[in-house]
Amino acid sequence: MTLTHEPIEGEHFIVASESTGDEWEIVVGLEVHCELATVTKLFCGCPNMFGDEPNTNVCPVCLGLPGSLPVLNENVVELAMRLGRALQCSVEPSVFARKNYFYPDMPKDYQVTQFDRPINVDGWLDLPDGTRVGIERAHIEEDTGKNSHAGGSGRIHGADYSLVDYNRAGVPLVEIVGRPHIRHPEQAKTYIDELRAILLTTGASDAKMEEGSLRVDANVSVRRVGDTELGTRCEVKNLNSLRSLGRAIEYEARRQVDLLESGERIKQETRHWDEGAGRTRAGRSKEEAEDYRYFQEPDLVPLVPSAEWIAAIDAAMPPLPAARREALAVASGLAVTESGVVIAVQRDLDQLALATIAAGGDGRRVLTHVEHNLSGEGSAGLDPATFAQLVGLELGGQLTATQVKTVLAEMLVSGRAPDVIAAELGFEAMDSSELEGVVDGLIAESPEEWSDFCTGDDKKRAKLQGFFTGKIMKATKGQADGKAVAVLLESRRVESL
Amino acid sequence: MSARLTRDNVAKVADLARLDLTEADLDRYTEQLSAVLDHAEDVASLDLDGVPPTSHPLPLVNVLRADVVVEGVDREEVLSQAPSVEDRRFRVPAILGEEP
Numbered sequence: 001m002t003l004t005h006e007p008i009e010g011e012h013f014i015v016a017s018e019s020t021g022d023e024w025e026i027v028v029g030l031e032v033h034c035e036l037a038t039v040t041k042l043f044c045g046c047p048n049m050f051g052d053e054p055n056t057n058v059c060p061v062c063l064g065l066p067g068s069l070p071v072l073n074e075n076v077v078e079l080a081m082r083l084g085r086a087l088q089c090s091v092e093p094s095v096f097a098r099k100n101y102f103y104p105d106m107p108k109d110y111q112v113t114q115f116d117r118p119i120n121v122d123g124w125l126d127l128p129d130g131t132r133v134g135i136e137r138a139h140i141e142e143d144t145g146k147n148s149h150a151g152g153s154g155r156i157h158g159a160d161y162s163l164v165d166y167n168r169a170g171v172p173l174v175e176i177v178g179r180p181h182i183r184h185p186e187q188a189k190t191y192i193d194e195l196r197a198i199l200l201t202t203g204a205s206d207a208k209m210e211e212g213s214l215r216v217d218a219n220v221s222v223r224r225v226g227d228t229e230l231g232t233r234c235e236v237k238n239l240n241s242l243r244s245l246g247r248a249i250e251y252e253a254r255r256q257v258d259l260l261e262s263g264e265r266i267k268q269e270t271r272h273w274d275e276g277a278g279r280t281r282a283g284r285s286k287e288e289a290e291d292y293r294y295f296q297e298p299d300l301v302p303l304v305p306s307a308e309w310i311a312a313i314d315a316a317m318p319p320l321p322a323a324r325r326e327a328l329a330v331a332s333g334l335a336v337t338e339s340g341v342v343i344a345v346q347r348d349l350d351q352l353a354l355a356t357i358a359a360g361g362d363g364r365r366v367l368t369h370v371e372h373n374l375s376g377e378g379s380a381g382l383d384p385a386t387f388a389q390l391v392g393l394e395l396g397g398q399l400t401a402t403q404v405k406t407v408l409a410e411m412l413v414s415g416r417a418p419d420v421i422a423a424e425l426g427f428e429a430m431d432s433s434e435l436e437g438v439v440d441g442l443i444a445e446s447p448e449e450w451s452d453f454c455t456g457d458d459k460k461r462a463k464l465q466g467f468f469t470g471k472i473m474k475a476t477k478g479q480a481d482g483k484a485v486a487v488l489l490e491s492r493r494v495e496s497l
Numbered sequence: 498m499s500a501r502l503t504r505d506n507v508a509k510v511a512d513l514a515r516l517d518l519t520e521a522d523l524d525r526y527t528e529q530l531s532a533v534l535d536h537a538e539d540v541a542s543l544d545l546d547g548v549p550p551t552s553h554p555l556p557l558v559n560v561l562r563a564d565v566v567v568e569g570v571d572r573e574e575v576l577s578q579a580p581s582v583e584d585r586r587f588r589v590p591a592i593l594g595e596e597p
């Protein structure tokens with residue numbers, strides 16, 4: 001499909017039609033399944049372990065053998081409630097239901113889930129850009145086994161038979177159903193980033209998209225700008241990375257706009273993202289909810305967490321990303337929405353940044369390094385006091401930006417003090433009279449270029465500024481500060497006019 | 498026969514459950530299931546204001562177990578029960594369509 005409509009960038013991702021002049025708005029709601037970080041499965045004592053030998057973590061309960069009975073894992077309830085409270089949900093009395101379907105990934109031929117009475121309801125998630133995304137519910141359910149499709153192409157199409165591993169069958173999941181409050185593919189990615197941070201902070205899940213412990217489905221629809229009714233949505237599955245998520249939403253929205261503009265209707269269906277082809281394809285048409293013939297699981301009693309249990313969870317709640325951004329913004333003097341603040345919390349480097357600022361480091365400089373020169377892993381050993389010292393050297397003009405980067409990289413390896421490293425690398429502060437001597441010498445060496453620099457047009461001057469700066473850097477072995485060089489060249493130019 | 502449940506309803510439910518019912522089965526189950534629904538209708542016609550729905554016959558909530566590993570079943574024993582096995586996995590017929 002060729003897409004002729006270019007998006008208008010902004011807070012909302014809008015596709016404008018060239019033929020009608022209509023503008024269309026994307027509406028996205030995300031459903032996220034995440035595996036809870038328990039030791040055992042949801043209803044039996046089999047290990048909840050990724051990557052074990054096939055069919056080694058199985059027992060009569062998760063194999064659905066007759067006569068076996070499920071018993072709810074207390075830690076599942078604990079982790080699900082922690083997540084729910086972190087998402088500002090209210091915890092309600094809940095019951096389990098059987099979702100009946102015929103597919104060999106569940107040996108019981110039903111999946112135990114929470115249907116009409118979920119444990120967590122009505123919460124929200126605030127994004128760094130200030131958008132509040134509603135959370136309809138976050139309920140407990142069991143994961144399914146894993147099918148590999150054998151034969152033919154090794155893919156679903158043309159497979160002769162399937163091979164099933166039940167290690168994952170019965171692993172506890174929480175499904176987080178977000179309201180359709182997302183308006184931009186990038187916002188969808190941010191939502192997942194933020195949700196991941198909450199899952200990690202609360203210890204509810206390791207939230208690894210690449211290992212499948214966090215899985216995202218996107219409900220995508222479009223509507224004319226100004227419309228308040230929701231359009232017919234399609235559910236896009238098989239989104240294995242944040243990149244896929246963004247691309248799939250954009251593709252799907254444009255597909256729908258093209259259909260609607262050519263007078264067709266959107267069919268509500270499940271579609272699968274094909275990363276290689278960069279498009280979505282129709283899957284099996286979505287069964288009506290009643291086709292699953294939900295009914296209450298007779299082998300499990302209702303779950304009614306006590307007020308004390310919920311209060312204990314609230315009391316032990318660690319600071320959540322939004323609160324951590326707020327604290328860092330106050331300490332650094334930057335806005336909560338600044339990328340340095342957002343990224344520091346994302347990379348779990350906000351404690352380091354706070355300690356460095358407390359040790360006297362300039363907030364903006366510290367967060368610039370966190371954003372551009374530090375990764376989440378490998379920066380843990382960095383000492384806040386020496387980091388602050390480095391930022392001080394930079395701000396005082398003793399080290400150039402390039403030199404600071406080199407010294408910082410060396411500090412991460414050796415943990416030594418920045419002044420010692422700088423001295424070893426020969427990054428001595430160059431005093432201004434020394435720099436003036438070098439600059440004046442180079443001007444005298446190239447009189448023609450200098451005269452062109454002084455009298456030429458902007459384009460010529462910019463070119464020659466590069467020429468002189470390059471020579472100066474070479475002569476000083478990179479120790480001259482770029483800003484100081486520019487100031488000096490300009491003042492010499494004005495003097496010579 | 499009750500109008501609440503048609504023979505087609507029963508056929509559809511049987512199909513979803515992959516049950517291969519004969520024509521005679523369909524007639525019999527339509528009649529029996531209609532009787533069940535009639536009974537539910539009788540209950541629903543009573544004045545039940547203030548009576549909370551029964552969610553479970555036992556007066557129990559929060560039956561929980563500790564998050565501790567319990568020995569499962571040996572893989573060889575599990576797979577020996579399966580009609581077909583390949584590569585330490587259950588081998589099942591090809592599945593049309595995608596997972597739900």
Ligand SMILES: [Zn+2]
Nearest residue numbers: 044046059062
């Ligand atoms: Zn088990």
